[in-house]
Amino acid sequence: MIKPKTRPAKTTNERMIKVNHAGENGAVSIYRAQSWMVRWRTPKLLPQILENLTHEKQHREIFKAYLAKRNIRRCVSYHLCGIGGTFLGLVTGIIGGKAIAATTYAVESVVLQHLETQLAYLQIHDLEAYEAVCLIIADEQAHHDQALLALKGTNFWTRGIIKIVRLSTEFVIRFGMRSPLKN
Numbered sequence: 001m002i003k004p005k006t007r008p009a010k011t012t013n014e015r016m017i018k019v020n021h022a023g024e025n026g027a028v029s030i031y032r033a034q035s036w037m038v039r040w041r042t043p044k045l046l047p048q049i050l051e052n053l054t055h056e057k058q059h060r061e062i063f064k065a066y067l068a069k070r071n072i073r074r075c076v077s078y079h080l081c082g083i084g085g086t087f088l089g090l091v092t093g094i095i096g097g098k099a100i101a102a103t104t105y106a107v108e109s110v111v112l113q114h115l116e117t118q119l120a121y122l123q124i125h126d127l128e129a130y131e132a133v134c135l136i137i138a139d140e141q142a143h144h145d146q147a148l149l150a151l152k153g154t155n156f157w158t159r160g161i162i163k164i165v166r167l168s169t170e171f172v173i174r175f176g177m178r179s180p181l182k183n
């Protein structure tokens with residue numbers, strides 16, 4: 001079967017979903033790499049990480065389906081998110097539970113803020129994209145809340161991780177949302 005020719009995302013709503021798709025690939029990569037590390041470092045954390053990994057794979061599929069339906073090309077940052085996420089997952093997985101919680105908390109707090117902004121826009125401009133985002137919000141909120149609970153009092157290192165991860169997540173979103181010249 002011949003694959004249809006893909007096109008770049010043109011509108012703000014399409015760019016939002018393209019960025020979400022790349023971000024979910026990053027989230028899958030973080031949890032997958034953490035799952036490899038906690039198997040031998042802190043096995044009690046494994047069930048929760050595997051459950052979150054399952055959610056992130058579902059989220060990635062939701063956005064992938066939206067893009068596929070419109071023949072929209074995935075974000076140029078898709079593989080970058082995968083590589084960055086794997087690196088982050090490996091490092092924090094080795095450090096242990098607090099570093100894992102700090103990473104999840106940092107990613108999800110930025111993501112939830114952006115999803116709220118997206119919902120307000122998409123409700124008016126693109127109901128299909130709106131419904132796709134609605135499908136993932138409860139999971140992201142649950143990941144955020146679990147992580148916050150597990151953090152219980154930050155220290156110098158967890159504060160550092162939170163800052164770096166927040167900035168990286170913001171960067172990925174801004175980079176993906178820029179007006180595309182050739183993506």
Ligand SMILES: [Fe+2]
Pocket residue numbers: 024027055056059136140
């Ligand atoms: Fe997600």
Ligand SMILES: [Fe+2]
Pocket residue numbers: 027056108139140143
């Ligand atoms: Fe999540």
